[in-house]
Amino acid sequence: MADLHFELVTPERLVRSEDVYMVVVPGVEGDFGAMAGHAPVMTVLKDGELKIYKTAGGQPESINVAGGFAEVGDNGLTVLAESAGE
Template identity: 40%
Template sequence: MADDQTQNRTEQDQVLRVNIVTPNGLVYSHRARMLVVKAIDGDLGIMANHEPIIAPLKISEVRVHRMDENHLDAIAVNGGFLEVSHNQASITADSAERARDIDLRRAQRAKQRAEGAIQTAKMKHDVDQVRRAEIALNRALNRISVSSHK
């Protein structure tokens, strides 16, 4: 029996639990071998037994290499932050969408709207509006890119 407990503990020590939460609730929850995110300071690869860390994230794709060898989940996140502790990786973001849930046509329309808003804001020399439209464009481009991983 002690060997079974040791075996279970060893398996648990090799698993990273990944949760992604938005204001609307839990978007993603799976066991993983590895998590890859784009932090403000650069890319991070997180595996089981990683040292505790908190990092702000860019608008980017989050990749989760699930426990089954060939399964990769792609999730579009709009910034947020990552916290890792005790084989638990939690991402809190304003919004997040799994690749399979992204409406590509809607993302392409958002891209077109953002590009139009950038041009209009530049003509008006409205720096704040240009910045907001560029963020909207980055979000749309991220969703379009992630949707290709369906």
Template identity: 40%
Template sequence: MAAKMQFDLVSPERRLASMAVDAVQIPAADGDMTAMADHAPLITTLRPGVLRVDGAESGAETAYFITGGFADVAGPAITVLAEQAMPASEVTADVMDGFISQARAAHDKLRDGDAGQPGLDAAAKLVADLEMAKSQLVG
């Protein structure tokens, strides 16, 4: 039996999860990663994406959409501090289209500005990350 670790997911609006789990798949800024019990300690920034939790009390995989934030992995515990988060079951195409529309508007504003505008690549990546999350959550 795999060792359990404590998982907590909080956003400014609410605590979404606090449970013992086997593993957490994290959309880290530098690539997806899976944290398990006894993982090396680390703090990483998060990109928009789907955070998946395996081995919760219900036995089923639980998924959440997050817009970014930080994950603190410390051996027997992982805490995710999300900018915005919601259970995947609450995500609709309209919700995702709203996030994508805001990101595209910010990207277009930067693109139409002076050449070499800082943040243009990051804005384009944000749009791409949100589109990928939408395809994973609502097709």
């Protein structure tokens, strides 16, 4: 399966821009996993951890996020967070 293009952006800077296998996003209506080919969706973030899987079956890297939005579209997953820290 093709990789998912993932970007994490805060008002201060572009935190991440890379191709990954999957990202688990903390949405207000529940956490969801975004992979390449995911249906378009937009959600409000809840404070929590983004879990970034670089490979299938790999260990996730976690980044804490607070506030903001996540959008899955034709260009991949974009997370616009009020703040993000590793």
